[in-house]
Amino acid sequence: MRKTTENELDELIPDLFRTEYSKLIAILCRQYSVASIELIEDAVSETFLAASESWGLKGVPKNPKGWLYMVAKNRIIQRFKREGLFQSYVSTLESESTTSSDQVEWDDAYIEDSQLRMMFAVCHPKLSDEAQIALALRILCGFGIDEIAKAFLSNKETINKRLHRSKSKLKELTQLIELPEPSQLDARIGNVLRTIYLLFNEGYHSASDQHSLRKDLCLEALRLAVLLAHNDLTRSPDVDALIALMCFHASRFDARTNEEEEWVVYEKQNRSQWDQDLIFQGEYYLNRSARGNEISKYHLEAAIAYWHTRPDSPEKWPAILMQYNQLLQINYSEVLALNRTYALYRAEGREKALLEAKKLNLQQNCHYHLLMAELLGSTHSSKAIKHYKTALSFTNSQSLKKLILQKIKDVSN
């Protein structure tokens, strides 16, 4: 053991917490059943507390991760003993798994496999979206209750209650965490991807002003998808397409807000702030996704997101329009319908887009009026202003209001 300065320790433990918390929970739930998940979470949290005390006094152990695992495991066994559960429950599990020495348990493949199993347990189609996201943030990504509350613009009590309910339901559904049967794997992966994308969007579109926290959320969603993409059982073109899509979106994360934390619209973003590494990664996964016979909505969305990383060209908007046409045939949503009409405007001009916009029947949607105003533009400025004003009455977002007021000014001049 070597002595560590307090500063080093201050960084080491949060870093380890971020990377190891979810792994420890996954491994220990795999070994001791999801039924004890609260006990396991407590034990792991206590272990990190113990580490900050003990490592400060005695120095950091040679193998910090191994230390955390052993201490957490011992704590769990102690708790089981104290609660009289040990003989009846753990001992049977232990004797069954005597072959798995600690060496084997620390194998990277074993850790990864445990995390994947946990992912499938949490992204269970019988859990509500809300429950899946809360559990994913806590159990798969290791976010603190405080952080989750901030991301949802909620408070700790609400999040704690939500997590408690979600865990009860999870325990009803799963005892031992396992990968789904091969016959069910495809369908279940679909749900896992859906949850990962929800998680990503939670970070990308959250109204929370916690910029770095929201970025962490997006990167965690990416990390989970990459885990799937690099496992032989779970890799698929859809997974690759989802990763590409998230990379392209995330590449604009820093360019989307200015120093005052205000939104910067796409056209006005500073392109040099786009993360070229993420764009490059996105292109890699987009190429990888081009196999098999199926085009998923992730493929189509990734293709659109790819074009948005490119400068304007004659091919750009017709290509984007084509992807939206196909996306809408798979799945209608108001956002897609509006985006498609904007792409039509860019590809085929104002008049055509106006004709189609009027057929959308979305008068109750704030963004419909923004689109109409944009299409009417300076040529029909009084009509445009009318739509901007209707849009104003539909939103409570201060940053959006500010943006609309600016647009009214621009059109009036």
Add this chain to the structure above:
Amino acid sequence: MKEFMMIFRHVPDPANQPSPEDLQEMVKHWQNWIGGIAAQDKFVATNSLGYEGKLLKPDGTVTDGPYAEIKEVVGGYIVVKAADLNEAMSMATDCPNLQMGGTVEVRDIMEIPNAENYGE
């Protein structure tokens, strides 16, 4: 909302061989037309038919290809949602098949009650 099927027919013209660019342009027109319907949340399903086929007759004879005895061939269909036949007809007016000299037949799809409703 009811469902309607539009059936696209045309008379094949062997003399008219579209270039790859023409084909691409046609695909674009079709996709934009269908995309416009889907953007109104009124799209249900579509398929285009290929050029392979045989015709079966009650007496057991089989003839080759859809062209053999029928002058007009069905090129494809789309199923849409619309309030009534009039609305479905107005959706059909922009159909690219008309611009290519073909016809569009608009028909309502018969609603078949669920099997479980019969028991009651």
